[in-house]
Amino acid sequence: MNVSILLEHINKLTPFNHAFEDDSVGLLIGDESNQVENLTVGHELEESLLEYCKNNNIDTVVTYHPPPHKRIIDENEVETYLPDPITESFVDSSINVISIHTAQDVCEEGNAETLAELFEMSDVSIFANSVDNFGAGRKGTINKISPADFKKDVEKKLNTKIIRTNECFNEIKEIQNIAVLPGSGTQFIDEIIDSVDVFITGDISHRYLLKADEAKLGLIQVGHISTEIPGMKKFVEKLEKELDLKLNYIYRKYYE
Numbered sequence: 001m002n003v004s005i006l007l008e009h010i011n012k013l014t015p016f017n018h019a020f021e022d023d024s025v026g027l028l029i030g031d032e033s034n035q036v037e038n039l040t041v042g043h044e045l046e047e048s049l050l051e052y053c054k055n056n057n058i059d060t061v062v063t064y065h066p067p068p069h070k071r072i073i074d075e076n077e078v079e080t081y082l083p084d085p086i087t088e089s090f091v092d093s094s095i096n097v098i099s100i101h102t103a104q105d106v107c108e109e110g111n112a113e114t115l116a117e118l119f120e121m122s123d124v125s126i127f128a129n130s131v132d133n134f135g136a137g138r139k140g141t142i143n144k145i146s147p148a149d150f151k152k153d154v155e156k157k158l159n160t161k162i163i164r165t166n167e168c169f170n171e172i173k174e175i176q177n178i179a180v181l182p183g184s185g186t187q188f189i190d191e192i193i194d195s196v197d198v199f200i201t202g203d204i205s206h207r208y209l210l211k212a213d214e215a216k217l218g219l220i221q222v223g224h225i226s227t228e229i230p231g232m233k234k235f236v237e238k239l240e241k242e243l244d245l246k247l248n249y250i251y252r253k254y255y256e
C-alpha cells in the first residue's frame with residue numbers, strides 16, 4: 001500500500017479532524033504517493049527510534065507526538081519554526097512520519113477513554129473539548145479511597161514511580177471524584193477545579209500546584225508519557241487488526 005491508503009486506515013481509527021485546531025497531525029514528513037513496505041509505531045521521534053528504523057529498513061513511522069520543531073522569532077518579530085536535528089534526520093533518511101497526537105487523545109477508545117477505563121470511572125463526562133463533543137479530558141467518580149491508597153493505585157495502573165502531588169492532595173480525607181487528562185493538561189484546570197477531588201495529568205508547573213492548593217483541589221503529576229502509553233498500546237492493537245499486520249511500538253520505558 002502507499003501512504004495515502006495508510007492514512008485512510010489511521011483516520012478511520014483516530015479521525016484527524018477531531019484533533020485540536022492548532023495541532024500537527026497526519027502526514028508530517030514524506031509524501032502520500034510513497035510506498036509503505038515496513039511500518040512501525042513510535043511514541044515520538046528520538047535517536048533509538050531512528051536507529052531501529054535504519055536497522056530494520058523501516059520506511060514509515062506512526063508517532064503519537066509530532067516531529068519536534070524549534071520556534072524562532074527574528075528581529076522583526078516574525079515567527080518561524082525550524083525542524084529540530086532529530087526531525088531533520090528522519091527527513092534525510094526518507095522515512096515517512098504520520099502523527100496522531102490529540103486526535104488519539106480525544107477519539108473513541110483513545111488515550112482519554114483508556115484512562116477512564118483504567119481508573120474504573122463511572123458517570124464519566126468530557127472536558128477539554130477539541131471539536132463538537134470530542135475532548136482530551138475525562139472526569140467521573142470512583143469508589144472512595146484514601147490519598148495514600150490512591151497514589152499506589154496510580155503507580156500500579158500507569159506503571160510508574162514518577163509521581164508528584166501538591167500539598168492539598170495529602171490533606172484530602174477521601175477521594176471519590178477525579179479528572180484525568182493525558183499528557184500535559186493543566187491549561188484546562190479551570191474546567192474541573194470545582195467539581196473533582198483530584199486531577200491527574202503530566203507536566204504541572206509550580207504556578208498550577210499553588211492554584212490548586214488555593215482551590216482545595218488535589219493534583220497528581222505523573223511522567224508525561226505514562227498517561228499516554230495505555231491508550232497508545234490500544235491504538236497499536238487496533239491498527240494491527242485494521243491492517244492485519246504485526247507492529248512494534250517503540251518508546252523510552254525509562255520515562256514511564
